[in-house]
Amino acid sequence: MGQIEWAMWANEQALASGLILITGGIVATAGQFTSWWFGAYSIVAGVFICLLEYPRGKRRKGSTMERCGQKYLTKVVKVLGPLSRNYYIRAVLHLGLSVPAGFLLATILGTACLAIASSIYLLAAFHGEQWTPIEPKPKERPQPQG
Template sequence: MPSQPVKRSIQWGIWGNETALLGAYVLTIGGVIGIVGGVTQNFLFWLPIGIYGLIFGILMSFLEYPRGKKSKGNTVTRWHQSCFSSMVSKLPVVSNYYYRAFIYFVVCLPTLIIVPTFLGSACVMIGCGIYFGAAAHGESWSPVVPRSQPQRTGGNVSEPPAQPPPRLPQHTGARYAT
């Protein structure tokens, strides 16, 4: 009798986090390029949008840096995630993926205008779509709580084995005769 396949659930919030964080990094770099290009006479209209993209990319990087808690299993945290996690957990709007997707989408629209910030804003828009799908599946952001190490007490420590495990004769170290 064939066994029932294990039903896996995709946690869309984690994919949205990775996509939006990548988009924020690319948007920040595109904002810098827009500022540098806006200084020249030919692309003066790039300067305000480049500044906007740079500021929005940095703020979004701070909001997207901490990973959310998985529903099952262990969550691999990022380096120094706890300080950013406490900041994000104090903002109730950011923990709801519907609000996060809508806010990122609206704030990201002006950065679609110029070429340097277009790729970053496209990645953020894809992340918004993934966040909307995560919200439709009932997910929300929650901080990762670090687990404390269990206290060792004298009664719970097991002793090492007194005898070595049994070995087969070919593994006893005897040399083969040639």
């Protein structure tokens, strides 16, 4: 049986948790909760997480389905170099970003999801995985006959 690529699971989990953080932050900020500034933080952190996690990484085996418009954000993530490629760094980054959002009820679900994504990224790093961009394949030119 094949090996599980943990980074794919972590990527989907982190992207979903970023969206959940944005939603909880909007609820907390618009509802004028007593600690609404944690909601504003959650919106900013959620947007950052979504921008970082939107480009999928290339799988080791098989094909990888590229997300719509991913090629533009892939260039940005590639510029960050080892800060975005290394899953140990992503695990620590996501865990650190999740802590302040945990102090507000509206964003606690996003915090829990992001902590789970962080642990999956840590597992991926233990298995030696790292983010590699999906590069477009060069188009083959038709060969003239004769």
